[in-house]
Structures are given as structure tokens and as C-alpha cells.
Amino acid sequence: MDDSEEIAPAVQSILDAARERGGSGDRVSVTPRSLPDAFDAAAVDGRTPVVAEIKPTSPTADGERTDDPVALARQMVEGGAAALSVLTEPDHFGGSAATLEAVRDAVDVPVLRKDFILHEAQLDVVEADVILLIVRFLEADGTDDLADLLTAARERGFQVLVETHTAAEVEKALAADADIIGVNNRDLGELAVDLGTFEAVAPDVPEGVTLIAESGIQTADDVTRMRDAGADALLIGSAIMDHDAATDVEANTRRLTRANTDAAETTTTDT
Numbered sequence: 001m002d003d004s005e006e007i008a009p010a011v012q013s014i015l016d017a018a019r020e021r022g023g024s025g026d027r028v029s030v031t032p033r034s035l036p037d038a039f040d041a042a043a044v045d046g047r048t049p050v051v052a053e054i055k056p057t058s059p060t061a062d063g064e065r066t067d068d069p070v071a072l073a074r075q076m077v078e079g080g081a082a083a084l085s086v087l088t089e090p091d092h093f094g095g096s097a098a099t100l101e102a103v104r105d106a107v108d109v110p111v112l113r114k115d116f117i118l119h120e121a122q123l124d125v126v127e128a129d130v131i132l133l134i135v136r137f138l139e140a141d142g143t144d145d146l147a148d149l150l151t152a153a154r155e156r157g158f159q160v161l162v163e164t165h166t167a168a169e170v171e172k173a174l175a176a177d178a179d180i181i182g183v184n185n186r187d188l189g190e191l192a193v194d195l196g197t198f199e200a201v202a203p204d205v206p207e208g209v210t211l212i213a214e215s216g217i218q219t220a221d222d223v224t225r226m227r228d229a230g231a232d233a234l235l236i237g238s239a240i241m242d243h244d245a246a247t248d249v250e251a252n253t254r255r256l257t258r259a260n261t262d263a264a265e266t267t268t269t270d271t
């Protein structure tokens, strides 16, 4: 990581904890459910491809959601989610590998393991269909190289979502041979969200790459905005989960998966 770039204290604390965390020892081998196929199937079915995220809490959230993650997962799938994302980071997000395992057993859609993976050993924790690698965190001393980790993950069967925030990070992701790229609208320096980030960075991502808009997507208009900017899929946490157990997760998911399902076609036919 570039030392001149500020990183929010909450994020630094997440990274410090991640450095200490190891793996389970046994090498994981997984037969994954295809993420691009799940997005295509949702689109054919008239749903906007959404990865719905189970995030019990976070450094930017108010409370903690303590109800059964498996029940939440089922509601998300019922509401039309093409895939799920499950936080496994325990110290700052209330996640666990056991939660991911239980969720993956309960649903048929692909499941992304959301964690801060800095070393190869941390791949060997739990079977998931997709793992996350964050470009910005793999540039610091004492972390593995992005391309090496990507290869190590694929050798285990995982698909890999490479998270970026800038055009320069997209370049690095492509150089490392990423084929699924996320653009995070949340700036990890200030934790502020700006949907303009995706709009600015998306044009640098080539056609053949599966492109995901991440964070800060709250409304049907936000969905339209990200789809018009080229998102193949959207990663949505807070707007679906909220941290209030009274929130109807299925209805929230349906509202966003039904939003603007034909944005991509509309753009092509209108111009």
C-alpha cells in the first residue's frame, strides 16, 4: 500500500487483525457454483443481478443484526438475489466461517466469502464459490502478491472477485488476470460513499470481464444509475439488511432485483 494514502483507523484495525489470522491448516478444494452463470440466469429471468450481503454489523453501521443468517439468506434468495455474500470477518463485522458454511448448505446460489485475505493460508478456511481479494490491501509489506494469491485461489477451485476503487487499481487487477472485478464506491480512506466512483472507473474495464458495482446502492434509481454505467451486477448490503431486525429482507431484495431489469437493453436501443 502507498504510505502516502490515508486509511481510516477502523480499516487499519481490520487489517491489523487480519494479519494475525491464519487458516485451518487443511487445504480447501471446492467445486464452485458459477457466478457469471448465476448473473446470466437472473437477467434471463427478468431480475437485476444482485449479490445480497449478510453483514451482521460493520464499522459504519449503527447496530448489529442478530437474527438467524440462514433465514436471512433464504429471504434474500426468495426476493430474487442471484448470489449471496457472507462476511466471515469476526472482529469488526460479526461474521464467521460457520455462518458461511450454514448459508451455503441452505441455498443453491453462489456464495462469496467476504473477508480480508492477505496470505495464502487464509484461503484454507471454508468452502465458498467466490473469494474476495482487495487490491489496495495487497500492496503493503508482509502481504502476498495479488497475482500469486489469485492463482492460489483458483488452484483451490475458487472464483475470485478482485476489488478496486481507482483506474490504477483496475490496471493492477487486469495485469493479475482478474476476470471478475468489483469497483467499491466506498473509499477505504474516509469510508465515504460516492456512486460517481463506479461511473468514473467502469469505462476502464474491458467487455469480457464481469463487472460488479459495490457499496452505497440504496434505491431503484441507484440501481438504474449503476446499470447504465455498465454494471453486470450489484453488491448490496445495508439497503437489504439494515441493522434493524424489523426490516423485511425479502421485500428489500425484491424491490432492488426488480428495479430496472432492462437498463442495459434500454441504453443500447435508445442510442
Ligand SMILES: O=P(O)(O)OC[C@@H](O)[C@@H](O)c1c[nH]c2ccccc12
Pocket (backbone or CB within 6 Å): 053, 055, 114, 115, 163, 184, 214, 215, 216, 217, 235, 236, 237, 238, 239
Ligand atoms: O452495505 P453496502 O453499502 O451496500 O455495501 C456492501 C459491500 O459493498 C460492502 O460491505 C463492502 C465492499 N467491499 C468490502 C470489503 C470488506 C467488507 C465489506 C465490503
